[in-house]
Amino acid sequence: MARSKTFLAALVVLLTLPAAGAARAAECADPQTQTDMNACAAQKFEAADAALNEAWPKVLEYYRALDAELSDDLKGAEAALLEAQRTWIVFRDAHCASVGFAARGGTMEPLLVTSCKADLTRERTDQLLALLGDK
Known part of the structure; x- marks a missing residue:
């Protein structure tokens, strides 16, 4: 009986997670508190970082291919x-830390950072993808 109660409790938590995620996304459409603004900024940075990490291997591969075509001296x-x-x-990181000093120590x-x-x-x-040209 205890196992089934634990299972049901875990199931309830798992079923509410997508709803909580949707609620968080909705809050980012119009964040009202500083905590929400900070959390939404963090989500935007995570998305930007994910896009960078998706582009990086493509650009690196392209540059490796460039090197493969060049003579050793080039x-x-x-x-x-x-x-x-x-x-x-x-x-x-250094530049953005300096930007943060406009509200140093504040919420x-x-x-800002x-x-x-x-x-x-x-x-x-965008800069990295531009290095690929039409590739």
Whole structure:
């Protein structure tokens, strides 16, 4: 009997999870509290980061193919791309931390930092995809 009660409780929790997710998405259409604004900014950054992570292997593969076609004295496309990406991540994080100082220590600071990171990440994804040209 205890097992069935535990199972039913777990089932109720699992069935309510999609509804909770839908409620959170609906809140992001018009967030009213700072907590909701911060959470929505985090969701936007997660989506931007996911798009970047989807584009990255395509661009990296393209640059590896470029190197494969070049003579040894001209290779370096992949290394240049990797250095640019690593440097960009450092730039993004440092720049967005500086943006957060407009509300340093306040509840709005995470919103400013995370929104900045989402914006720059979307821009970087566009930049990376542009490297592919018509590919």
